Amino acid sequence: MLYPKILIAANPEECAKLAANHFEELICSKPACVLGLATGSTPIPLYQELIAREKAGKIDFSRVRSANLDEYKGLTGDHPQSYRFFMQDNLFNHIGIKPENTIVPDGLATDVEAMAKAYEAQIEAWGGVDLQLLGLGHDGHIGFNEPEDVFPVHTHEVELTAMTREANKRFFGSLEEVPTAAYTMGVGTVMAARSILMIVTGADKAQIVKDSFFGPVTPQVPASILQFHPDVTVILDEAAASKL
Ligand code: F6R
Numbered sequence: 001m002l003y004p005k006i007l008i009a010a011n012p013e014e015c016a017k018l019a020a021n022h023f024e025e026l027i028c029s030k031p032a033c034v035l036g037l038a039t040g041s042t043p044i045p046l047y048q049e050l051i052a053r054e055k056a057g058k059i060d061f062s063r064v065r066s067a068n069l070d071e072y073k074g075l076t077g078d079h080p081q082s083y084r085f086f087m088q089d090n091l092f093n094h095i096g097i098k099p100e101n102t103i104v105p106d107g108l109a110t111d112v113e114a115m116a117k118a119y120e121a122q123i124e125a126w127g128g129v130d131l132q133l134l135g136l137g138h139d140g141h142i143g144f145n146e147p148e149d150v151f152p153v154h155t156h157e158v159e160l161t162a163m164t165r166e167a168n169k170r171f172f173g174s175l176e177e178v179p180t181a182a183y184t185m186g187v188g189t190v191m192a193a194r195s196i197l198m199i200v201t202g203a204d205k206a207q208i209v210k211d212s213f214f215g216p217v218t219p220q221v222p223a224s225i226l227q228f229h230p231d232v233t234v235i236l237d238e239a240a241a242s243k244l
Contacts, residue, residue, distance in 0.1 A: 004198075004213055004232035008241045012201040015235045016045035019133070022197050022233065023050055024059050026131050032063040034123065036132035036190070037091075038143075039068070039083045042199050043133060047091040054095050061097040065126050067119070068104040069134075069143040070184035073157065075107040081171050082107055105155065105183040112183065116155035120189060132193035136200045139163050140208050140221035144184035147220045153188035157181055187225050195231040198223070203239040210243045 009015045023046075026033050037043070053059045068083055077084035084104040092102055103122055109115035123129060134142050139161065145152055146161050158181060160168075165178045172178050190196070200209050212223035213234065219225075226232050236244075 002227060002230060002232075004226065004234045006213075006241070006244070007233065007235045009235065009237055011237050012042075012045050015199050015201055015237050016049045018235050019046045019197060019199055020049040020053060022131065024053060027059050027061070027064060030130060031060060032065065033130040034126045034128065035064060035066040036129040036185075036193055037066050037068050037087065038133045038135050039070070039086045039090075040135045042135040042201055044090055046133075046199065050091065051094045061095040063101075064097055065101040066097065066103070067123050067126075067129065067185075068102075069190075070182055071105040071107045072179040073107055073181040073183060074179050077104070077107070079107075081177075105185075107183065109183065112157050116183070119155050119185075123189070129193035130195065132190055132196045134190070134196060134198040134223075136198060136205055136208060136212065136223055137164060138167060138205060138208055140212055140223045142187065142190060142198075142223045142226075144182040145187050145190075145222040147222060149219060151187040151219045151222065151225055154186040155183065155189055156186055157183055187219075187222055191225060191229055195233070196226060196229055197233050197235065198226070199235045200240040201237040203242060205240050206243040209234070209236060209240050214244070 007018050009018055071083045075082035105119055106115050139147050144158050160180055169175045169178050211221050217224045217227050
């Protein structure tokens with residue numbers, strides 16, 4: 001059992017600065033690095049910080065490659081709630097990353113297995129993920145890997161739980177509009193990254209942070225697998241750290 005490096009910051013903005021330091025260090029030392037990226041509310045301050053740092057000349061995204069964790073099934077890349085749209089809107093449109101160097105699972109894939117295989121093959125062809133960014137779901141999900149009886153290994157399709165659909169309905173008009181399924185990197189895909197950076201903010205996630213990193217490793221808490229990864233940094237605000 002390995003323990004992650006835990007950094008605690010006063011608030012989400014300070015968490016974003018600490019996380020941005022990791023990205024800056026990597027991109028400066030390896031300009032063609034491969035990033036694993038996440039969507040959701042948590043990484044938004046980080047993406048704003050990265051945009052500001054590129055504008056200030058501290059980072060150069062022109063050779064960086066990125067692979068996103070997940071995408072809703074059935075949404076096109078220009079649907080405002082799709083994760084491709086989120087990434088364009090919150091990061092890619094504002095930095096010098098080349099469009100061909102960004103991949104997000106295809107929400108419209110008809111042959112899911114072929115799409116998933118090609119997705120993993122592209123990451124491998126790039127040399128694997130150097131730094132995987134993660135958020136944490138209230139039920140311990142990472143990507144869209146929900147609590148299950150086994151850890152799913154590769155990129156695959158998942159049915160979304162009622163809890164996750166409920167949590168994500170704030171981005172949609174109503175619960176009915178939230179897709180019922182998604183495509184996500186597997187837990188094995190995530191674990192293959194050379195280093196992992198998770199950001200968690202808010203008191204509502206304090207218990208799941210404790211369960212994930214100090215409870216038993218179980219597929220019922222997907223993030224608990226990170227206890228077996230040798231290079232994990234968890235950045236928490238004081239509220240999310242309040243039960244440690
Ligand atoms: C998003 C993702 C999800 C989120 C998690 C937390 O690409 O993979 O696992 O990281 O649902 O979401 P927020 O940050 O909105 O609380």
